[in-house]
Amino acid sequence: PLSSFEIGDRVLVKQSQPGTLMFKGQTHFGSGHWAGVALDKAEGDNAGTYEGGKYFECAQHCGVFVRPDEISHLLGANKNSSSYMGDEKDSDSFNDDSLKGDCKYSEDDEQRMGFAEEKAEDPSSAGGSEVKENQSRLHGVLLPGKGQKFPHSNQCNYN
Numbered sequence: 001p002l003s004s005f006e007i008g009d010r011v012l013v014k015q016s017q018p019g020t021l022m023f024k025g026q027t028h029f030g031s032g033h034w035a036g037v038a039l040d041k042a043e044g045d046n047a048g049t050y051e052g053g054k055y056f057e058c059a060q061h062c063g064v065f066v067r068p069d070e071i072s073h074l075l076g077a078n079k080n081s082s083s084y085m086g087d088e089k090d091s092d093s094f095n096d097d098s099l100k101g102d103c104k105y106s107e108d109d110e111q112r113m114g115f116a117e118e119k120a121e122d123p124s125s126a127g128g129s130e131v132k133e134n135q136s137r138l139h140g141v142l143l144p145g146k147g148q149k150f151p152h153s154n155q156c157n158y159n
Contacts, residue, residue, distance in 0.1 A: 001068065002024050002025075002033050002035060002068040004073075005021050005024060005035070005068075005071070005073070006021070007021055007022065007023070007024065008020060008021065009021045009073065009074075010073070010074040011035075011037060011071045011072065011073060011074055012071065012072045012073075012074050013037050013039065013064060013066055013070060013071055014066070014070050015072065017037075017039050017040075017041070017043055017064075018039070018040045018074055019037040019038050019039040019040055019062075019064075020037065020038045021035060021036070021037055021071070022036045022037060022038045022048060022055075022056035022057075022058060022063070023035070023036030023048070023055040023056045023065075024036070024068075027050070027053065027055065027065065028051070028053050029050055029051045029053065029065075030065075032067070033067075033068055034065050034066070034067065034068075035065070035066050035067070035068050035070070035071050036048060036055045036056050036063065036064070036065050037063070037064050037065075037066065037071065038056065038058035038059070038062050038063055039062045039063070039064060040062075041062070042059065042060070042061040042062050043061070043062075043064075044058075044061050044062045044063045044064040045061065045063070045064060046061075046063040046064070046065075047059065047060045047061070047062065047063050048063045049063075050065055
């Protein structure tokens with residue numbers, strides 16, 4: 001629904017044209033709600049004015065008016081916007097996506113650790129040896145400190 005979008009949000013029109021939401025609401029040229037978008041490229045058919053009514057301003061041939069179901073949030077672009085914090089319907093899934101975009105390196109690290117644990121248990125999976133090398137390198141970094149503090153780690157040496 002259009003209520004989950006704020007003016008200024010980065011959006012994708014018809015899944016292929018990135019732009020900025022400049023207008024949302026009712027117009028004199030058609031019933032129901034419309035979204036006015038300033039496209040990044042000159043792929044539109046107006047400059048925010050349609051049939052004599054001015055709804056927003058943008059460069060010539062960059063403006064389009066589309067139905068709300070033809071726009072979607074451009075993920076990773078609304079980092080400073082609060083628009084997706086107050087949604088009733090999509091807040092959970094959308095917040096997850098926005099967090100992934102903001103915290104990329106920690107997400108990758110978590111994933112890598114997750115894969116290393118999975119693949120170590122399943123030697124038949126592809127790339128298992130590569131992951132084991134990484135894992136043993138990790139243990140090489142961690143074990144020297146542990147060996148001094150925990151006597152049970154010394155038992156590993158005798159096995």
